[in-house]
Amino acid sequence: MRAPTSSLRERYPEHFQGFGRDRFVAAAIGFALFALLIYAMGHLGFFDGTLLAGFGRLFEIVGLMLPPDPGSWAHVKTFSVSLIETIAIALLGTLSAAVLALPLAFLAARNVTAQRVVRFLSRRSLDTIRSVDILVWALIWINVVGLGPFAGALAIMTADIGSFGKLFSEAMEAADRKPVEGITSTGGSHVFGIRFGILPEVFPVLISQILYYFESNTRSASIIGIVGAGGIGLHLAEAIRTLELQQTSFIVLMILVAVAAIDFLSNRLRFALIGRRGGATA
Amino acid sequence: MLRLEGVTKSFAGKHAVDNATLTVPVGQMVGVIGRSGAGKSTLLRMINRLGDPTSGRILFGDTDVTALRGRPLRAWRARCAMIFQQFNLAGRLDVLTNVLMGRAFHMPPSRALLKMWTDEEKAQALSALESLDMARMAGQRAETLSGGQQQRVAIARALVQEPDIVLADEPIASLDPRNTKVVMDALQHINRHLGITVICNLHSLDLARGYCDRLVGMSAGRVVFDDAPAALTDATARDLYGLEAGDVIGHAPPMALPAGAQPGFALAGS
Numbered sequence: 041m042r043a044p045t046s047s048l049r050e051r052y053p054e055h056f057q058g059f060g061r062d063r064f065v066a067a068a069i070g071f072a073l074f075a076l077l078i079y080a081m082g083h084l085g086f087f088d089g090t091l092l093a094g095f096g097r098l099f100e101i102v103g104l105m106l107p108p109d110p111g112s113w114a115h116v117k118t119f120s121v122s123l124i125e126t127i128a129i130a131l132l133g134t135l136s137a138a139v140l141a142l143p144l145a146f147l148a149a150r151n152v153t154a155q156r157v158v159r160f161l162s163r164r165s166l167d168t169i170r171s172v173d174i175l176v177w178a179l180i181w182i183n184v185v186g187l188g189p190f191a192g193a194l195a196i197m198t199a200d201i202g203s204f205g206k207l208f209s210e211a212m213e214a215a216d217r218k219p220v221e222g223i224t225s226t227g228g229s230h231v232f233g234i235r236f237g238i239l240p241e242v243f244p245v246l247i248s249q250i251l252y253y254f255e256s257n258t259r260s261a262s263i264i265g266i267v268g269a270g271g272i273g274l275h276l277a278e279a280i281r282t283l284e285l286q287q288t289s290f291i292v293l294m295i296l297v298a299v300a301a302i303d304f305l306s307n308r309l310r311f312a313l314i315g316r317r318g319g320a321t322a
Numbered sequence: 323m324l325r326l327e328g329v330t331k332s333f334a335g336k337h338a339v340d341n342a343t344l345t346v347p348v349g350q351m352v353g354v355i356g357r358s359g360a361g362k363s364t365l366l367r368m369i370n371r372l373g374d375p376t377s378g379r380i381l382f383g384d385t386d387v388t389a390l391r392g393r394p395l396r397a398w399r400a401r402c403a404m405i406f407q408q409f410n411l412a413g414r415l416d417v418l419t420n421v422l423m424g425r426a427f428h429m430p431p432s433r434a435l436l437k438m439w440t441d442e443e444k445a446q447a448l449s450a451l452e453s454l455d456m457a458r459m460a461g462q463r464a465e466t467l468s469g470g471q472q473q474r475v476a477i478a479r480a481l482v483q484e485p486d487i488v489l490a491d492e493p494i495a496s497l498d499p500r501n502t503k504v505v506m507d508a509l510q511h512i513n514r515h516l517g518i519t520v521i522c523n524l525h526s527l528d529l530a531r532g533y534c535d536r537l538v539g540m541s542a543g544r545v546v547f548d549d550a551p552a553a554l555t556d557a558t559a560r561d562l563y564g565l566e567a568g569d570v571i572g573h574a575p576p577m578a579l580p581a582g583a584q585p586g587f588a589l590a591g592s
Contacts, residue, residue, distance in 0.1 A: 222410030222476070225370050226483055227400030228426025235435045236423055240414040 105289035115287065119275055123294055126271035127302070129189050130257035133196025138250045141201045145208030151220070152212055152234055162205070170202030178264040189270030196257050196264075207249050208242070215241040244314040251306035258302055262295055323347050324369070324487060324519065329378035331364050331543075338364040340543035341378070348486075351513040351520045353534030353551075355527055357563050361543040362523040366489045369521070370404045371395060382486075400427035403480035405509075407492040409472040413465030417456065417475050420464050421447040424482035450478040454508060470501025477508050488512055490522040494529070506533050527559055 081087065110116045146152045147162035178195035185191050220237035228236075265273015272291060279287040324346040331339040339361040346352055354362045367373040369380060371387065380387040382398070390398050403424070411420045425443050426434070451457040454474040464472060473493060480488055490509060494502040510533055513520040524530040530537055531551040539547030539554070539562045547558060 218406070218408055218410040219412035221372060222404075222406065222412070222420075222479070223423050223426055225372060225399055225404035225406075225410070226424050226426050226479065227396040227398070228423060229396060229431065231431055231435065232423070232426045236412055236415060236419065236426075240412050243414065 101285065104285040107286065108290040108293050109286040110290045111284070111287055119272060119291060119294060122265075122272040122275055123298055125189050126261040126265065126273070126295075127258055127298060129192040129261045129269075129271055130196060130254055132193040133261075134200060134250060134254045134257050136193070137197045137200035137204050137253075138246075140197070141204030141208055142246075144201070144205040145212065146234065148205060148209035149212035151215070151217070152209075152238065163209075166202050166205040166209075168202075169198060170206065172199070174199035174260055175264060175267065178267050178269040182268055187268045187270075192261055192264050192269035192271060195269055196260065200253055200257070204249070204253070208246055211242045211245040211249075212238055244310075247310055247313050251310055255299060255302045255306060258299055259295065323383065324521075325379075325381040326365075326369075327379045327381065329365070329368060329375045329380060331361075331368060331373060332376045337361075337543045339368070339375075342540075342543075342545050344538060344545065344548070346519060346521065348519055349513070349517050351510065351533065351535045352522065352538060353530035353536070354521065354523045354538045354540060355525075355530045355547075355562065356540035358525070360540040362540055363491050364543075365540070366404070366491045366521065366523055369487075370399055370402055370489055372404070396427050400483055401485050402487040402489060403483045403485035405473070405476050405480055405488065405490040405493045407495045409464075409469070409476045409496075411464040411472055411475055411479075414463060416461055417451065417464055417467070418444065418447055418460040420475055421451060421460075421478045421482055424450075424479040427483075446482050447478065450481040451475070453481070454478055468501075469496050470498070470504060473497060473501065473505050474508065477505070477512075481512070485518060487519045487521065490520065492523050492525060495525060502529070509533070527554075527563070 085091070110119065144162050144166060147158055148166060150159065153159045153162075174195055177198045178191060181191040181194040181198075185194065215238045219241065220233040223233045223237050261271050262273040262276060265271035265275075266277040268274065272295065276288065276291045279285075279291060324344075326342050326344040329339060329342045330337060342361075342365060354365065356362055364373060368375050369387070371390065375388055378388070382402075385398070387398055412423075419437065422439055422443060425446070429443070448457050448460060451460055451474075454477060456471060456474050456478060459467060459471065459475075464475060467475065473496075476493075488509065493509065494505050497505060506529060509520050509522060512518050522530075522534065524534075531554070534551060537547065537549065537551050537554055538545055539558070541562055547554065547562060
């Protein structure tokens with residue numbers, strides 16, 4: 041036996057009103073977005089046949105790339121050295137970005153920094169860093185420190201401070217409140233709450249984000265190499281420009297193997313660092 | 323002596339705790355009872371100052387707890403340990419570190435943040451764990467333990483605070499009957515043998531009657547009963563719990579378990 045709907049509606053109007061209108065608005069927004077997608081595709085030439093015509097050319101290029109061939113043994117050696125340089129750029133850039141982003145992330149996290157002004161400033165500075173793409177940072181740093189891998193590492197570092205700062209601070213904000221409360225209840229200071237309440241909770245998340253960025257930056261590093269910031273990108277750009285397509289595919293293959301190896305190793309490293317249950321702690 | 327004077331806490335115009343006035347003498351074991359949402363947790367959290375009263379005062383001796391800020395506030399929290407329903411341990415940290423957090427107020431951060439504990443601190447934490455039969459688990463991560471074990475870790479953390487008061491917010495609500503007895507016995511031991519005041523929120527009336535010297539009944543944020551357990555008639559209890567009365571009254575108390583079925587509990591009467 042329950043109270044009649046009308047009396048419930050009277051007592052809890054907030055749960056009944058506006059339901060139909062919300063759904064109409066959702067449908068309207070969905071339709072508008074779909075229409076925009078179709079219009080944009082048309083504008084970019086999706087429907088005027090260039091794509092279909094281009095497909096033939098795509099297969100032609102792929103055909104020319106096969107089989108992958110470095111050309112000579114000397115090339116293999118040059119490429120390998122450059123690939124190692126690329127990985128070094130990615131590793132150095134990612135690690136230094138993570139180290140510099142951590143304090144900024146603490147300042148930007150709502151549950152760590154109560155000071156609204158500090159939080160606002162750190163968030164906006166992270167936004168500013170992030171709004172400049174890695175390629176642009178590479179061009180800037182080349183002008184500052186000259187061509188070469190140092191510029192590449194600096195580019196990755198600056199670009200990723202912004203991303204890490206955002207990701208880290210969001211991980212901290214998502215951390216469970218209970219361990220912190222437990223420490224607060226003992227009379228522990230805010231710093232203790234952060235160190236022993238939040239940090240152990242977010243440690244595995246930070247590690248996996250850093251390792252993913254390392255892997256992803258290995259790919260980015262080959263792109264910024266094209267503008268002259270060191271690494272294998274230079275050879276890749278050269279091979280494409282001179283239409284050495286078999287060399288191009290060989291380099292792409294090398295990058296692929298390197299990224300797969302990093303993925304494999306980073307998984308092992310991640311489990312070693314965060315430990316399976318009962319293992320080492322932060 | 324802990325005194326609450328007209329303590330009120332409002333959330334969005336609703337009174338979670340409404341004009342609560344209480345005096346708790348040193349060494350008493352008080353059970354706060356009432357249905358879910360009666361304001362029991364809010365009341366306890368205000369005593370530890372995890373929540374601030376909207377109005378009213380909380381006094382401990384001559385100290386106005388509600389006026390404390392900064393370091394004196396943390397000193398107060400160190401003196402009034404809190405035990406939570408969900409244990410509130412850092413799951414990824416080992417048991418010992420969790421217990422050492424009970425010393426957090428007394429440690430210099432420069433050393434403690436690098437986990438450089440003194441032997442003295444470690445010994446104190448281990449001895450607290452030992453008294454709860456948990457010392458063997460000291461190296462394990464807290465999240466690998468069962469609920470009852472985690473709550474014992476939380477009690478050990480409270481013990482190393484060397485508190486004047488222990489506040490327990492539904493400490494057994496997440497536990498099975500066997501662990502319920504272990505945890506309640508531990509709280510009783512802390513009260514009887516160490517002379518520490520214990521204020522314990524309990525949903526189960528039978529447990530509250532069995533373990534506490536005094537019962538405080540709350541309903542819709544108000545203190546509606548305050549007397550010895552014997553004075554609480556079934557009729558009053560039914561008023562207090564309303565629809566939930568059937569769940570909390572007349573169930574076999576978990577104390578009836580055979581003695582051999584419980585893990586040993588031997589708090590050294592230090």
